[in-house]
Amino acid sequence: MMAQFQFDTAQLIGVSSAMLIAAQAVGAAAGNMIAIHNIVAASATVGLLGREGQTIRLTIIPTIYYLIMAGLITLIALHLVGMSDPLMAQ
Numbered sequence: 001m002m003a004q005f006q007f008d009t010a011q012l013i014g015v016s017s018a019m020l021i022a023a024q025a026v027g028a029a030a031g032n033m034i035a036i037h038n039i040v041a042a043s044a045t046v047g048l049l050g051r052e053g054q055t056i057r058l059t060i061i062p063t064i065y066y067l068i069m070a071g072l073i074t075l076i077a078l079h080l081v082g083m084s085d086p087l088m089a090q
Contacts, residue, residue, distance in 0.1 A: 015078045016085040023074040030070070033063045 006024045010017035032038060039052050039059070048055065077083040 010085075016083050018085055019074060019077055019083055023070065026070045026074075027067065030063050030067050033066070034059050 002024055003021050006021045007017045010020040034056055036052075036056075039055050043049055043052050043055060
């Protein structure tokens with residue numbers, strides 16, 4: 001849904017649009033890890049109704065790690081390695 005916005009932003013700031021869109025997809029997946037409706041559905045499935053808060057508190061730690069590592073990999077690829085955009089190679 002946000003891919004065109006991310007693509008345009010990448011072009012404006014002069015970085016790889018494919019890498020920025022991939023980073024946005026990783027962020028969306030991370031948000032899905034702690035989405036309330038997913039936590040409620042998983043809790044109901046395994047019989048942990050009423051313990052959603054505890055589940056979110058336990059899930060937030062790997063989510064933060066996941067986001068930090070993905071962000072660092074993206075920054076390294078864009079700025080230190082200088083990864084170019086394979087979609088716009090000329």
